[in-house]
Amino acid sequence: MGIELRPAQALRLLHQTALLQARDDEHDLTVRQTAILLTIYLEAPPHTVRGLAARLNVTKPVITRALDTMGGLELLERRRDPADKRNVLVRRTVKGSLHVSRMADRLVEQAGALQP
Template sequence: MSISMRPSQALRLWQQVVLSQVRDDAPDLTMRQTAILFTIYLDPPPHTVRGLAARLNVTKPVITRALDTMGAMKLVSRHRDDLDKRNV
């Protein structure tokens, strides 16, 4: 599904999202965690630690720590790849 909007509309939408997050009692997300969520949502699967690290130009341990934190917040879940047990 593609949504078309002007840059000012996109910026206004982003402002609404940020304001709702700031006003919420939930834990704050770091920019890195936000980038990971955007990447998971906008890029087609599969999503691997290696792939996320490459896409965001960070190391795999950085992604692993962020995913562990986000998992504790119930924002993401990790599943072992049935075909390649090394991938999560």
């Protein structure tokens, strides 16, 4: 069972949460970076550069650039797969978990404030 939103409400929710994120002292993430981050935090691991590229239908260099940025922000980390040194595993971090949790809190708060 999902929540029902009219298109205008859905856009308002997106707008309000984007405004909150833009006003926050933390770095802004692009939509693509946000999609990658949420894929890592909401879908079961393991996550690899190759797998993320396939999941988002983009090239591996696109994923690598996004991971470079988010790794610099300590939202995730990359490690070589000990079982297959060709693969790079992308893993969650505490800071990343807190960031995703704050994103969820903002969404819930803004969804509760929507006009019926």
